[in-house]
Amino acid sequence: MKTFYPGELKTSEFHALLQGSVAPRPIAFASTIDKEGNVNLSPFSFFNLFSTNPPIVIFSPSRRVRDNTTKHTLENVLEVPETVIHVVNFDLVEQMSLASTEYEKGVNEFVKAGLTSVPSEKVKPPRVKEAPIAMECRVNEVKALGDQGGSGNLVICEVLALHVSEDVMDSAGAIDPNKLDAVARLGGAWYSRASGDSLFQIPKPLRTKGIGVDQLPESVRISPVLTGNNLGRLANVEELPSEEEVNELSHHPAILDIKRRFVNDPESFQNHLHELAKEYLEKGDVETAWRVLMQ
Numbered sequence: 001m002k003t004f005y006p007g008e009l010k011t012s013e014f015h016a017l018l019q020g021s022v023a024p025r026p027i028a029f030a031s032t033i034d035k036e037g038n039v040n041l042s043p044f045s046f047f048n049l050f051s052t053n054p055p056i057v058i059f060s061p062s063r064r065v066r067d068n069t070t071k072h073t074l075e076n077v078l079e080v081p082e083t084v085i086h087v088v089n090f091d092l093v094e095q096m097s098l099a100s101t102e103y104e105k106g107v108n109e110f111v112k113a114g115l116t117s118v119p120s121e122k123v124k125p126p127r128v129k130e131a132p133i134a135m136e137c138r139v140n141e142v143k144a145l146g147d148q149g150g151s152g153n154l155v156i157c158e159v160l161a162l163h164v165s166e167d168v169m170d171s172a173g174a175i176d177p178n179k180l181d182a183v184a185r186l187g188g189a190w191y192s193r194a195s196g197d198s199l200f201q202i203p204k205p206l207r208t209k210g211i212g213v214d215q216l217p218e219s220v221r222i223s224p225v226l227t228g229n230n231l232g233r234l235a236n237v238e239e240l241p242s243e244e245e246v247n248e249l250s251h252h253p254a255i256l257d258i259k260r261r262f263v264n265d266p267e268s269f270q271n272h273l274h275e276l277a278k279e280y281l282e283k284g285d286v287e288t289a290w291r292v293l294m295q
Helices: 011-021 072-079 092-098 226-235 243-246 253-261 266-282 287-295
Strands: 028-033 039-044 046-054 056-060 082-087 134-142 154-162 183-185 188-194 199-201
Touching: 028 056, 028 072, 028 092, 039 072, 039 092, 046 092, 056 134, 072 082, 072 154, 082 154, 092 226, 226 266, 226 287, 243 287, 253 266, 266 287
Parallel strands: none
Antiparallel strands: 028 039, 028 082, 046 056, 056 154, 082 134, 134 154, 183 188, 188 199
8 A cells, every 4th residue: 555645745646646535526516606797607526515404515616736826616705605506417417517617707607518597596696407406505604724726715605595306306205316317526537427327537628728518500509419418528629620621521421321311301411410420429539520510
């Protein structure tokens, strides 16, 4: 067994070891708002339930390890001490991951991640309509644990209202873990799932910033074939393929077959292209999926 001491490693190295050790961790998908009314939506895996009377949950937006800067979520709760914390299920995980992109202040991650904003009842930040569970919270206290990169900030939240979709409840009114299908964070790019296949990976959002769901072509964004997870994966690219790259795939047998079969049916042609692109997405081949969609 190897032993590691914090003072003998870089903060980033010890950070990775801790995240790999304390796992799986539930995810707080937190919406906040600043004093100017700008909305932010971001996930945090330093999160858990600590009391039921009063109902207290705590999450921690740590200072960035690489440059000791603070996150917009922390800045927002210090200005407007309210938040909505959402539970992330498997259907939401790709869009949640996209929302973790470090967009500039004032950019609305609801829009970038293609999620629906609905008004809350007790607090100013909006809720994510697609989330199976949402907790409207008052922030009672923010406790800084340090002032260096990697230092946590405990956001101590009191739950004022709990919204639970009936789709994740059983006949007795309890939350069914299989229906909830919650996901949790491990180390690196790994996640776990509370039902079905438990381990899977999601590419982290690009440091150079993915284009976001709002920048997808309308035919892709409103596709009856592609799921929210598909859109989240497609939106995590820096730019769309070039015309030359698209043309290189135009003579692929599968695409030629679709063109031949649906030459007089544009809607079916598009839907079958989207089905083919979805197959590539499920194999992790985002580049080819985009080249198919752009035919």
